[in-house]
Amino acid sequence: MINMAKAEHILKCQQAAAEIRRDIIEMAYAAGNLGAHLGGSLSMAEILAALYIGTAKFDRNNLEWEERDRIILSKGHAALAFYPALAQAEILEKDELHTFKKNGSRLSGHPSLNGLPGIEYASGSLGQGLSLGVGVCLALRKKNNLSSRVFVLMGDGECDEGSVWEAAASASHFQLNQLVAIIDRNHIQYDGETSRVMSMEPMPEKWKSFGWDAQEVDGHNTGALLDAYGIKGSKPLAIIADTVKGKGISFMEGNCRFHNSRLSEAQYQQAVAELGDGL
């Protein structure tokens, strides 16, 4: 028998993911010739929706609440998905999304500590978020806060960075079981397929060999993501979310040209039509 509450929860996440995708297209089109990191943002819609809707603990009226879960966007170029997710979580006013990448906007191309609510850390230089997560987990333990979890959102291309593996080794060494790395495994980086640019296969075995639990999951299945986020064990947890770069827009799916790209009017119209109004 399907748990109705869970089914509703999954539906809410799917709705949020659909909204995030529509926002991504609107924001990218509004950014005009500045372009936007479309591919790796569209791939994260469900990952972010399932995290912010019903998984992560936070208090939108007290964002510094000690018991909150910490969310660190290590793949900062997915700001284009992150800001709409913050809007879905009602941490950020949706009206502000259209300022993305505008001069003087708080919604810069990569998150910055410029007063925007819900941003714990600035990012943009890849391979650094997991180390921050290690430090946060050490701090939480010292504060005897053993309930908060620390989610670090990373890219699969980002895992090329050596500092990721320094952090991974230290997380298991320090037994940081409050740490969760969510890897958006969309299989494409700037220059092409990850397997061709720099293969990090086998990805789950790499994390396991560094002393982590590793869970592979369909990164577009919100139910599966919610289940994965619920796993709590004695080790740090790597959730390897298998996704499609550019998910949801036919001409962007699996196309590395849309890693960071502008949208023409025709492309914008087609993308809007493909996404429609529903899920």
Add this chain to the structure above:
Amino acid sequence: MIEVTPKNTRIWSRLGPSGALGIAALELAETSPDMVMLTADLSFFSGLERFKERYPDRLYNFGIAEQNMVGAAGGLAKEGFLPFVSTYASFATSRCADQVRVNMSYMKLPIKLIGLTSGFGAGILGATHMSIEDIAVMRSLPNITVISPADGTEIIKCMLAAAGSEEPTYIRLTGAMNTPVIYKEDYDFQIGKSVELISGNEVCMVATGSMVYESLEAAKLLNEKGISCSVINMHTIKPLDSEMLDKVIHSHNLIVTVEEHSEVGGLGGAVAEYMVAHHFDVRLEIIGIKDFFPHAGDYRYQLEQSGLTAYQICERIEKLL
């Protein structure tokens, strides 16, 4: 509570910069409940053996992985802790430059980064372990305070001061074991406030770190030749003490900066930038390490190769007059 007495200053001098660091860490553990120490397989080398024994849960050893250590310090700092991070200066700054840039400079997370054996302190190990560019690297990054203490006492005092400041701070340790004592008695140490150690009216040496002692010795030699010298301990390179600079630029004919650092971008560069911007018509000489990697060798040999002994500094200044 630490007391600055002639006896203690002698002990701290004998222990060398790492020993002084260890003493300061023990003091900070008592006075700053949020203070934690981070090291990259250098707890022994950083003089932290006693700290480790006494406060095992406040020392994090990250292994030989400096970039991760600096990033983790960022997380600890954001969560309200006071992380002091130490490793060889060249690894703390150049190797981790991007982590330093993002965490300390861009996000202004109040990490206190300590560069061990800067300059030639580990020069016997070759150029990989020399740090002749760290002032240039660190002072070019916004929002970071850069301090280079002159002796063991000043190491302790600047670490205590850094703990009381909200600013991301880099502390550059120079000199070998048995560091010469500059301060035998207690004095007022303030970040950004230099100290006039000798007052003269012809040549003003503005020195930092290990070169404060060599400059004091050079001043003695010059005095014997009838040349009146001032010596300023410019322990804080950023923010630069412009008030002191204004004063000495007006009252001397020649300003000489002296540092165990490259002549490119260090204290000399900082003073030159200030003087150019303020159009002072006073001559400036920058004494530091020439733009090259010196051969490995012991500490005095390194100083001699670079013309940084008191006698060589004296000779160079004499030729300018």
